[in-house]
Structure formats: C-alpha cells, structure tokens
Amino acid sequence: MAVAKDKGSEPGKGEAPGPIKGEGKGQQMIRNPDADPIGEHWPRQSLFVGQNYSVEWNGGGGSFAAHQQTVNEADVDVAMGRNPIESFATVLTGEIPGLSGEVRRQTEQLLTAFGLGVYAETSQPNGDVALETAVHRESFESLQGGTFTDKRKGSDGVVSDQSFAAPNFYQSRDISLMITNTHRSTRHGEDGIHNADGLLHCRITETAYDVYNSGPLIHPPTIPNHGGVPPECFSIVHEVASLFWLLELPAILQSENIDLIVRFTRGESSEHLLEQISNDPLIKAIQDILNSCLRSPVAINVWSQAWVPLFADCTYELANLSLDDFEFMDLDYEIKEDVWNTVRAGAYDLSWTPVRQVLPLFAKAGSVLSRQVNAYQLNEKNEAPLGMEELAIQLEAYDVLSTVLDVNDAVASIGHVDLMHCGLVRLKRLLIVDAFGNHIEFDPEQKLPQVAMSLESSDDSEFAILRPRSVEPMRVLLTLVDGADETAQPGRAGYDISPVSAFLLPDHIEWAMEVFSSDGVAAGQLRVAQRDIRLGGFQTGRLLWDPAPGIETELGGSPDLGNAHANGMLSELINISLQDEVRLQEAKRAHPEAPLNWPEGVLSSLMRAIDTTLWSTDPLGKSPEDLPTLYSGRPLAVVRAELSVEVNPDDPERDIEGSIVEVKLGDMERLVDGLLGYYLDNDYTKFYSVLTDHVLNDPETNLNHAYLRTDSTVDVRIGQRRQLTLVMDPQSDVHVTTGILPQKEIGLMREHKQQQLAQIAPTYRAGPMLVDPTTVRMPVPDLILPTEWTWLTKKDSSEWGEDPIVPEDGKPHLPSGRIAAWNGWLKLQKKDD
Numbered sequence: 001m002a003v004a005k006d007k008g009s010e011p012g013k014g015e016a017p018g019p020i021k022g023e024g025k026g027q028q029m030i031r032n033p034d035a036d037p038i039g040e041h042w043p044r045q046s047l048f049v050g051q052n053y054s055v056e057w058n059g060g061g062g063s064f065a066a067h068q069q070t071v072n073e074a075d076v077d078v079a080m081g082r083n084p085i086e087s088f089a090t091v092l093t094g095e096i097p098g099l100s101g102e103v104r105r106q107t108e109q110l111l112t113a114f115g116l117g118v119y120a121e122t123s124q125p126n127g128d129v130a131l132e133t134a135v136h137r138e139s140f141e142s143l144q145g146g147t148f149t150d151k152r153k154g155s156d157g158v159v160s161d162q163s164f165a166a167p168n169f170y171q172s173r174d175i176s177l178m179i180t181n182t183h184r185s186t187r188h189g190e191d192g193i194h195n196a197d198g199l200l201h202c203r204i205t206e207t208a209y210d211v212y213n214s215g216p217l218i219h220p221p222t223i224p225n226h227g228g229v230p231p232e233c234f235s236i237v238h239e240v241a242s243l244f245w246l247l248e249l250p251a252i253l254q255s256e257n258i259d260l261i262v263r264f265t266r267g268e269s270s271e272h273l274l275e276q277i278s279n280d281p282l283i284k285a286i287q288d289i290l291n292s293c294l295r296s297p298v299a300i301n302v303w304s305q306a307w308v309p310l311f312a313d314c315t316y317e318l319a320n321l322s323l324d325d326f327e328f329m330d331l332d333y334e335i336k337e338d339v340w341n342t343v344r345a346g347a348y349d350l351s352w353t354p355v356r357q358v359l360p361l362f363a364k365a366g367s368v369l370s371r372q373v374n375a376y377q378l379n380e381k382n383e384a385p386l387g388m389e390e391l392a393i394q395l396e397a398y399d400v401l402s403t404v405l406d407v408n409d410a411v412a413s414i415g416h417v418d419l420m421h422c423g424l425v426r427l428k429r430l431l432i433v434d435a436f437g438n439h440i441e442f443d444p445e446q447k448l449p450q451v452a453m454s455l456e457s458s459d460d461s462e463f464a465i466l467r468p469r470s471v472e473p474m475r476v477l478l479t480l481v482d483g484a485d486e487t488a489q490p491g492r493a494g495y496d497i498s499p500v501s502a503f504l505l506p507d508h509i510e511w512a513m514e515v516f517s518s519d520g521v522a523a524g525q526l527r528v529a530q531r532d533i534r535l536g537g538f539q540t541g542r543l544l545w546d547p548a549p550g551i552e553t554e555l556g557g558s559p560d561l562g563n564a565h566a567n568g569m570l571s572e573l574i575n576i577s578l579q580d581e582v583r584l585q586e587a588k589r590a591h592p593e594a595p596l597n598w599p600e601g602v603l604s605s606l607m608r609a610i611d612t613t614l615w616s617t618d619p620l621g622k623s624p625e626d627l628p629t630l631y632s633g634r635p636l637a638v639v640r641a642e643l644s645v646e647v648n649p650d651d652p653e654r655d656i657e658g659s660i661v662e663v664k665l666g667d668m669e670r671l672v673d674g675l676l677g678y679y680l681d682n683d684y685t686k687f688y689s690v691l692t693d694h695v696l697n698d699p700e701t702n703l704n705h706a707y708l709r710t711d712s713t714v715d716v717r718i719g720q721r722r723q724l725t726l727v728m729d730p731q732s733d734v735h736v737t738t739g740i741l742p743q744k745e746i747g748l749m750r751e752h753k754q755q756q757l758a759q760i761a762p763t764y765r766a767g768p769m770l771v772d773p774t775t776v777r778m779p780v781p782d783l784i785l786p787t788e789w790t791w792l793t794k795k796d797s798s799e800w801g802e803d804p805i806v807p808e809d810g811k812p813h814l815p816s817g818r819i820a821a822w823n824g825w826l827k828l829q830k831k832d833d
Contacts, residue, residue: 019071019183019307019438054247056305071307075181076442078430080464081452082139084402085115087178088365090452091400095180112453115369119376129331129669132453136331137742139454142168143473143648151495159495169473169648170741175405175425175455175464177312178365182401182432182440185306251282261286307438312359312403313431317352318410320423323468328662328713330669332739333422333467340458343424354428355410359403361432366398401432411471412651419647419659419718420740422468425455469740472656473648476663476716478724478736478746483518483640486564490640490723498752501725502566504636505762506607511539513603515561515570520759522548523561526570528603532595538608540584540601543577545570549763549792549825550800565682565725566638572684576602576707605705609689610636610676610727612701616691617666617673618732632762632828636676637730637748643714643722645738656718664713665724666690667735667743674732674747679725680714687727688712730757758830763792767823772815779808780826788831793824802827 056062077094081087089111093099099107113119113131116138121130145166152162223241225234246252252261260283263273277283326333335343342348374392411421427449430442442449448462455464480499481490493499498518505514512527524547528539547553553560559570580601591597614634645661666675668690677689688709689696696703696710716722728734733747769778776791789805805826 019305019434019440062305071181071183071440073440073442074447076432076440077180077447077450078427078442078444079178079450079452080405080425080427080455081176081178082135082173082454084176084178084365085138085369086112086135086452086454087176087402088369088400089115090450091178091180092369092395092398094450108453111369114372114376117372126670132331133743135453139173140170140742141173142170145169145475145648148492150492153495167475167477167744169475169646171473172408172469174407174409177314177359177403177405177430179312179361179401179403179430179432179442180399182309183307183399184309184363184401184434246286249282252286257283305436305438307434308436309361309401309432309434311433312361312401313356313429313433314359314403314405314427315354315356315429316405316425316427317354318407318414318423318425319350319352320416320421321466323420323422326422326468328664328739330667331737331743335457335465335467337458343463344459344461350424352426353414355413357406357410359405361401361403363401365400365402366395370395407466408471416471417654419470419472419654419656420468421466421471423466425464425466426462467739470647472650472654474661474741475646475648476661476736476738476741476744477642477644477646478665478734478744479642479644480746480748481640481642481723483565483638484563485640489721490642493640493752495749495751499639499641500730500748500752500756501563501638501640502561502569503730503756503760504638504727505633505760506610506636507633507762507764508607508611510765511604511607513607514762515559515566516756516760517561518563518756520756522551522761522763524548524551524559526559526573526603528601534595535598536596538600539604540580540598541577542581543574543601543603545574549794549827550802565640568682569638569679569684569725573602573606576685600703600705602705602707605703605708606687608701609687609691609696609703609708612695612703613668613676613689613691614729616668616695617670618729632764635730635757635760637726637728637753639726639728639730639748641724641726641746643716643724644720645716645718647718659718660715661718661738661740662713663716664737665726665734666712667737668692670735672732673735674729675734676727676729678727681723682725684725761827761829763825763827765823766826767793768821769824770819771822771824772813772817772819774816775806775813776803777806777808777813780805787828790827790829791824792827793822 054061077091079087079091079094081090089108092111093104093108096104096107109122109131110119112135113122116131116134118130118134121127124130145168147163148166149161149163151159153159223234223238229237247261251257257280260273260276260280264277264287277287321335321339325335325339327336339348343350370392373388373395377388377392405425407425411423427444429444431439432442433439444462451457451460451462451464455466457463457465480493482493482497483499483501485491491497500518502518502523503516503520505516506512507514507525510525510527511531512525514525515523517523524545526543526545529542529544531539532541545557545559547557558574559567561567561570580599583599584601587598643663643665645663647656647659649656665678667673673690675690677687679686680688685707686709687707688711689703690712691703691708691710692712693710695701696708714722714724726734730748730753733745735743735745737743771778771791778791780789789807791803791805793801793803795801
C-alpha cells in the first residue's frame with residue numbers, strides 16, 4: 001500500500017489558497033511481480049472504475065478540497081547543471097536528509113555516474129577521471145559534421161570505398177533546471193502501489209456490494225433498474241449513489257470528519273487515525289465500506305483543484321568574464337583562485353544583465369536515471385548494491401520538473417560578438433505556473449539553488465560558472481595523414497595509406513634506439529658512441545648510426561629509411577649530439593673526477609623521458625596481444641598528423657578570423673594514454689614531451705636537456721593546419737583536450753600496426769664470441785611465445801649469414817669444425833605459423 005509523504009503546511013489565514021498537493025509522486029512503490037493471483041476467477045471482462053466526489057461546480061461542491069494541504073513554497077528545491085542527469089542527481093542528493101560536505105559530494109557523484117553510465121568505471125583506476133570526462137562530455141550537444149570516404153574490406157573480402165561520418169561539431173548545452181517538491185497532480189503510472197504485493201485490487205461482481213446492505217446505519221437509496229444501464233454496471237451505479245448518500249449526511253460534513261475521510265482515502269494508516277475513526281460508528285462504517293469494496297487508493301479520490309505546472313517564468317542575471325580570468329587545467333578551464341576571491345568579495349567589477357524567459361516544464365526527468373540504475377543492477381557482471389531495484393522504481397516516478405535556461409540565446413541577445421564566451425549566472429526569480437492560473441514561487445534569496453558539477457565553483461556558491469565555450473558550433477581535428485608525404489598539405493591516411501613514418505624500439509642495455517620502417521623492417525639503430533658505466537642511469541656524448549645487420553652502407557653514413565620525417569628526426573638527434581660532445585669535453589676538463597656532473601646527452605634524455613612517461617600512463621605495459629618486441633621493450637610509432645580547429649558559424653557576420661584555441665595533446669592524468677611527445681611543424685630540434693615541468697625538474701628525474709620541452713599545448717588559429725610528428729604507443733589512443741570541446745581519442749587502425757608490429761625483430765649486439773661455425777649453440781631464454789632466435793654475422797667482406805641458434809642443453813658437445821671468434825647479433829623474431 002502506498003505511503004504518502006507528509007510535507008508542507010496549511011496556508012496562512014487571509015492568504016489566497018495555493019495549489020493543492022498532488023498525491024502519489026514520491027510515494028514508496030513496489031514492482032508488480034509476474035503472477036496470477038486470481039486463479040479460477042480470471043475474468044472474461046474487466047471494468048476499471050474510479051470516482052471523484054464533491055467536485056467544485058457552479059458554486060457547489062469542493063468541500064473536501066479545503067481540508068487538503070497546499071504546496072509549501074519553502075519545500076521547493078532547484079538545481080542547475082549543463083545536462084539533465086547531473087542536475088537531477090544534484091537535486092536528488094539535496095533531498096537526502098543528513099548529507100553534507102564530502103559525503104554529500106560523493107553521493108552526488110555516485111548518482112551522476114549512474115545516470116551517465118560510468119558507475120562501473122568509477123571503481124577502476126582513474127575512476128574520478130572517467131566521471132569528470134563524462135560530465136564534461138555531456139555538457140555539449142553535437143551537430144553532424146558531414147561525411148568522408150575511405151576504403152574498407154567487406155565481409156566478402158573485397159576492398160571498396162565506403163562512406164563514414166566525419167567528426168561532429170559541438171556546441172555548449174543550455175543550463176538544465178530541475179525543480180522538486182512541487183507536488184504536481186499525478187499522471188498515469190505515477191500513483192504507487194495498490195497492495196502489499198504491488199497488485200491492483202480487483203472485485204468479483206457477485207460479491208462486490210454485499211456490505212452496503214449489511215450495516216444498520218446504512219440506508220442507501222433505491223435506484224430503479226431500467227435498460228439504460230448494462231447489468232454489469234448496475235452495481236456500480238448503486239455504489240455511487242450509496243456513497244453519495246453517505247457522504248452527504250450532516251454528521252459527515254462536519255469539518256473534523258471530512259478531514260478523517262480525506263486522510264484515510266489518501267492512504268494514511270497511523271494508529272492515531274484508526275483510533276479516531278473507531279470512535280465514530282458512522283465514520284467506521286464508511287471505512288468498512290471502503291476497505292471491503294474500494295480499498296485501492298486510485299478507486300476513489302475526493303476532489304481537489306488539479307495542480308498541473310505547465311511553464312516557468314524565470315528571471316536570471318548574466319555577467320561576462322574575460323578568458324584571461326580562467327586557467328586551462330587537465331580537462332577544462334577553471335576560474336583563477338585570485339579572480340574568484342575577488343568576485344566573492346564583491347571587488348570584481350561585474351556588470352549583471354537581467355534575462356527573463358518563459359520556459360515549458362517537463363515531468364519525466366527521473367525516468368532516464370531510473371533506466372540507468374535498473375540496467376546496472378540487471379547486468380550480472382556488476383556487483384550491484386542492495387536496494388538498487390527499489391531505487392530505480394522510486395526514480396521512475398520522482399516528484400521533479402525540468403526545464404532549460406536558454407543561456408546561449410541570452411548571450412547573443414546581450415550583444416556578445418566574440419567567438420568565445422565565459423561568465424557567471426545567478427537565479428533571481430522562478431515562478432511556476434499551471435494550466436489553471438495557480439502558481440508557486442521559488443525565491444533564491446531565501447533558499448539558494450544547488451549547482452551541479454559542470455557549473456559549480458570551488459566553494460559551491462550560488463553562482464553557476466559558465467566556463468569558456470564557443471558560441472558557434474566548433475570541432476577540433478587531429479587528422480592522421482600520409483606518413484611518407486613531404487608536402488605542405490599531406491593527404492589523409494586511410495585503409496591503404498599509413499600515417500606511420502617509422503617504428504622505434506628503445507634499448508636501455510645498449511643505450512640505443514632501434515629503428516624500423518613503417519612496414520616493421522629493421523633499418524638500423526642510433527646509439528651512444530662511447531658508453532661510460534660510471535654515469536649509471538644516463539649517458540652522454542655523440543651518437544652513431546649503425547645500419548641494421550645485413551644492410552650495406554657507407555661508414556658514417558646518415559640514417560636513410562626512405563622517409564623524410566624519420567630521417568629528419570634521427571639526423572637532428574645526431575646533430576644535437578655533436579653539441580653534447582663539445583659540452584661533455586668542457587665538463588670533463590672542469591670536473592675530471594666527477595662524472596655525475598657531466599651533462600646528459602640528447603638520446604639518453606629522450607629515452608628517459610619516454611620511460612618516465614610510460615611509467616605514468618601505462619606502468620604495466622598492457623598490450624592486447626603478445627609480440628616478440630615486448631620481451632625487450634615497448635615498440636613506439638612515429639606518426640604524422642595535422643591539427644586544426646574548424647567553426648561552422650550560425651551567424652555568417654561573426655568575425656572568427658584570428659581566434660586562437662589552445663589544444664592539449666596527451667593526458668598524463670590517465671593510466672592509458674599513448675602520446676609520449678611530438679614535434680611541431682616539422683621542426684625536429686625540439687621534442688615537446690607530455691611531461692610537466694615539475695616532473696622534468698624533479699631531482700630524481702632531472703631531465704633538463706634543451707631538446708626537451710614541456711609545453712603539451714598547441715595554439716591553433718581557426719582555419720590553420722599545424723603539422724605534427726607524434727611519438728606514441730601504437731597500442732594506445734592519443735587524447736586531444738581543448739576544454740571548450742569534448743575530449744576526443746585518436747588511435748591507429750589495425751591495418752597500420754598489427755602486421756607491422758609482428759614483423760619487428762629486435763637484434764642485440766654480442767661478441768666477440770667463440771662459435772662452432774656449423775652449429776651455433778648458446779643459452780637463450782625459453783619464451784612462452786612461438787619465437788625463434790637466430791645469429792646474424794658478417795662472414796666475410798661481402799656475405800652476411802643468419803643461422804638458427806640451438807638452445808644450450810647443459811651437456812658437453814665437441815665442435816664439428818674449427819671454432820671461430822665472431823662479432824654478431826642475436827635476433828629475436830616471431831616463428832612463422
């Protein structure tokens with residue numbers, strides 16, 4: 001049986017009557033089980049009957065309405081957010097008694113995570129990042145960005161051109177407003193349960209009305225039986241007449257008796273009420289009738305004026321801030337602390353513009369969150385907390401109204417002409433009006449509105465912060481381009497065009513960087529010319545390029561992979577190493593016995609920066625498949641891309657030229673982000689690491705080579721295309737963050753990495769070694785992977801040899817020929833299937 005929520009108070013004397021509370025919203029509900037409790041009485045027909053008694057009409061009736069509670073305006077709560085889910089989660093959290101501070105914040109985040117479908121991720125590492133990203137993403141609405149064509153292999157194995165959706169444009173959502181405790185009149189499906197099992201009370205025709213003739217105090221009128229009333233309905237007409245006769249008795253019309261009946265028909269069952277009813281035989285007789293015949297709470301309703309809110313007359317104020325008042329953080333812009341302190345102290349020169357809007361109201365906001373909660377608890381993979389099924393049911397019919405403040409239109413109406421806008425919003429007045437002219441008012445001066453995560457300030461004030469956003473639809477594009485294209489406008493990469501210029505494999509044992517072509521074929525390695533074990537964790541001095549075993553080149557030749565971008569990167573490292581060698585010789589003369597004071601070399605700095613980044617973003621080295629390269633290190637990809645920002649203006653007169661957007665590449669806050677750094681506009685003298693200044697300057701890290709830069713943001717003018725050479729983990733995505741747009745992820749297609757990574761075969765210089773020329777036998781690791789070890793060596797001035805290695809079995813073996821001392825390479829590769 002439904003339990004009504006007792007909220008509000010009687011209107012004061014002399015005041016105009018307020019809207020009457022609707023019943024059912026917020027009541028405890030129980031899901032209707034799949035059952036057939038009727039058994040043999042399964043009906044051949046069903047007739048659903050309800051009655052409204054004492055309807056106010058032509059100056060009469062309405063006697064029961066005067067004894068019902070009106071909506072208490074002080075109970076109304078309001079929340080603001082950038083999307084309905086977080087606004088609803090915020091207002092719902094405010095309804096839970098006893099929550100404050102950190103507990104309230106965590107509860108709000110929990111409900112928001114459910115609504116946005118990321119609750120399961122919040123229990124994983126970086127769960128807070130997942131929630132913040134989802135909230136930020138849902139604060140935008142998308143617009144279609146067109147299509148593009150690329151090749152794909154179909155299910156029949158045929159490669160053909162196909163059309164794909166281009167990246168969407170995005171625009172900031174308007175502010176979602178949630179209003180609760182308005183006690184509106186209920187609609188179908190919102191009335192609550194009918195009995196303890198959640199089933200509707202049904203009556204069998206033959207026994208429905210015996211009670212009317214059983215009581216000595218009841219003398220119902222006689223109704224003539226004529227053919228105008230069907231036999232199945234005659235008893236119902238008799239019931240209406242009998243009930244009308246009862247309720248019109250002078251004793252019943254007394255104020256205190258009307259109040260008892262109203263409370264009973266509303267579902268109240270307190271001991272005090274039952275005792276009062278028992279003391280009056282006539283009221284007790286009515287209770288018996290209702291218990292026997294009409295106990296379903298929707299079978300009879302004493303009339304009251306309907307309260308059906310239709311629209312909100314809303315007044316709010318808007319104040320502009322400067323983009324300089326905000327700071328670009330990990331995911332979004334945040335107002336600077338000193339600026340916010342000035343605003344809160346009233347010392348900031350704010351110009352508030354009043355905006356009045358009449359907005360339609362909607363009453364189904366709880367259903368979205370209810371579906372998310374229900375879907376989570378029905379998923380067997382989730383360990384759903386107890387009570388989630390009941391929570392889903394409650395949310396479905398929660399007493400909440402929603403509307404949208406058209407802030408984007410308001411910004412345009414006050415004459416804002418810049419592409420970017422940021423500012424503050426505060427609610428000044430909210431009048432909720434219904435279809436019959438009734439209204440209630442929410443006064444922000446008396447009760448502050450609650451502000452959801454996307455709009456909240458650091459001190460959770462009444463201000464909603466409008467962080468910097470574009471007033472026109474905008475998108476950021478990180479487009480992968482042809483890795484071999486040297487032109488100023490390279491073509492787009494696709495199914496048969498790879499964006500990879502080369503693959504790299506850092507080797508900390510030899511302090512070298514193995515280099516492979518975009519197909520995974522070994523090209524050579526860049527190594528420190530003279531390693532010094534006294535330096536410990538770093539190396540210095542000039543670098544040498546060694547071609548891969550089996551490749552003949554001139555002694556001291558430059559790297560030549562057949563790719564200008566890979567060659568440019570490697571050649572510049574060699575050039576910078578010559579400057580390192582000069583500094584090294586100067587340091588040796590100044591500190592001959594203190595090698596730890598010698599400057600670190602460029603390759604050593606680059607390799608340590610890469611390792612430090614990987615340890616932060618992917619410490620366990622997760623990979624979707626096993627590769628031989630993972631035995632010795634982490635293969636990296638040198639990838640070509642273009643970065644641009646495009647605007648699709650609704651206002652053709654708006655001046656967007658010269659507007660600059662700050663774009664951050666990579667995300668150090670995530671455990672899995674593929675970007676390690678990048679080169680900008682084909683300048684390979686500076687490597688922009690995603691590491692922050694405090695990481696590079698940490699005494700334990702001490703990465704201070706001039707080659708490394710820590711600015712992970714790129715300034716992009718609208719319409720400009722900036723060329724990038726990314727150094728990234730090919731198995732992970734690169735995150736692109738602007739704050740003013742949703743964060744996006746870009747990764748390599750399987751066609752550009754799967755076979756290529758499997759092709760990579762690392763080599764390890766060894767020697768001189770005494771080797772039986774007929775059988776190369778040596779101890780090698782016994783790997784789980786199906787791999788094979790081979791021995792590469794140059795047998796004479798013109799011939800290279802590659803021999804299989806026979807694993808050492810620990811037994812003595814006599815060589816079958818003359819033992820030779822060879823320099824060579826151990827090669828590890830995947831065994832052919």
